[in-house]
Amino acid sequence: MSMAIPDLQDVVAEIADEMRQRVDRGDVATYIPELARVDPGHFGIAVIDAEGHVATGGDADTPFSIQSISKVFTLTLALGLAGDRLWQRVGREPSGSRFNSIVQLESERGIPRNPFINAGAIAVTDLILSGHQPREALGEILRFLQFLADDTTIQIDKAVAASEQRTGFRNAALANYMKSYGVLDNPVDFTLGVYFHHCAISMSCRQLATAGRFLAHLGRNPSTGFSVVTPERARRINAVMLTCGHYDGSGEFAYRVGLPGKSGVGGGIIAIAPGKASIAVWSPGLDESGNSHLGRIALEALAKRLNLSIFGS
Ligand code: DON
Numbered sequence: 001m002s003m004a005i006p007d008l009q010d011v012v013a014e015i016a017d018e019m020r021q022r023v024d025r026g027d028v029a030t031y032i033p034e035l036a037r038v039d040p041g042h043f044g045i046a047v048i049d050a051e052g053h054v055a056t057g058g059d060a061d062t063p064f065s066i067q068s069i070s071k072v073f074t075l076t077l078a079l080g081l082a083g084d085r086l087w088q089r090v091g092r093e094p095s096g097s098r099f100n101s102i103v104q105l106e107s108e109r110g111i112p113r114n115p116f117i118n119a120g121a122i123a124v125t126d127l128i129l130s131g132h133q134p135r136e137a138l139g140e141i142l143r144f145l146q147f148l149a150d151d152t153t154i155q156i157d158k159a160v161a162a163s164e165q166r167t168g169f170r171n172a173a174l175a176n177y178m179k180s181y182g183v184l185d186n187p188v189d190f191t192l193g194v195y196f197h198h199c200a201i202s203m204s205c206r207q208l209a210t211a212g213r214f215l216a217h218l219g220r221n222p223s224t225g226f227s228v229v230t231p232e233r234a235r236r237i238n239a240v241m242l243t244c245g246h247y248d249g250s251g252e253f254a255y256r257v258g259l260p261g262k263s264g265v266g267g268g269i270i271a272i273a274p275g276k277a278s279i280a281v282w283s284p285g286l287d288e289s290g291n292s293h294l295g296r297i298a299l300e301a302l303a304k305r306l307n308l309s310i311f312g313s
Contacts, residue, residue: 009055016057026285026293034163044282046205052223063202067264110181114244148211161200208280249289258309263291273308
């Protein structure tokens with residue numbers, strides 16, 4: 001049975017070309033000073049179909065700061081460590097508020113709404129850290145991404161991590177608040193250190209699309225045959241990505257693109273077309289929810305032209 005997508009490279013090249021020409025690019029994130037230096041003119045896209053054919057366009061091989069996209073992979077690791085017990089410290093409902101919002105934490109007694117908002121991801125990182133030194137936990141996360149992407153050159157951008165460590169007062173507030181409720185087990189500084197560093201991992205669209213393949217194919221990379229998670233867990237991670245992966249823009253993303261996806265404030269988005277493809281796009285300019293502006297537009301065009309929406313054509 002052939003699952004190749006016809007005309008894939010043509011469509012991807014066409015979209016990269018269209019995105020290159022657009023003038024509405026959104027604004028790059030400035031609250032992490034190091035990210036403010038990134039050229040908003042970049043655009044990259046990589047799509048890998050079920051047979052492993054890779055189609056790329058634009059800056060598909062330029063590494064960028066994956067930021068919150070790392071939260072998909074820390075969630076996967078934490079579920080592997082704790083199973084369903086994870087859901088005792090973090091919920092799985094969309095928040096309807098910004099990615100770094102603190103308001104719900106008080107009324108919900110320090111339990112973050114979901115693992116993708118900052119508070120939730122910090123709680124997930126804390127779980128991975130338990131029983132380890134920060135350096136070991138970070139090594140686990142980095143090696144997991146290197147394994148999934150089949151690329152040992154993937155590294156942490158130390159300048160980005162240091163930049164956020166110097167200025168991440170909001171995340172420090174979230175972490176201290178959760179700590180006051182006993183939701184974090186480790187010293188706040190340790191947990192934040194690991195969190196800032198995994199957000200600062202640099203990857204290209206090609207590497208990210210490769211790393212996401214297990215989510216598109218029932219938990220298994222169909223090219224290597226390696227099973228990463230069970231089919232049930234892959235389905236559930238995709239469900240959380242669909243409902244929470246774009247924060248208060250998750251409804252709009254589902255409406256326009258119709259795929260589970262996870263954005264990062266570096267301008268990347270990973271999107272999963274179950275059974276069909278793993279996709280990564282990158283354009284550093286963001287919309288008002290902190291999600292890549294052209295990244296979303298490119299994914300909308302791709303899903304439409306290739307009939308990828310999980311809701312049908
Ligand atoms: O904690 C932060 O604010 C960043 N390290 C990650 C936030 C992020 O990527 C939000 N995504 N769109």
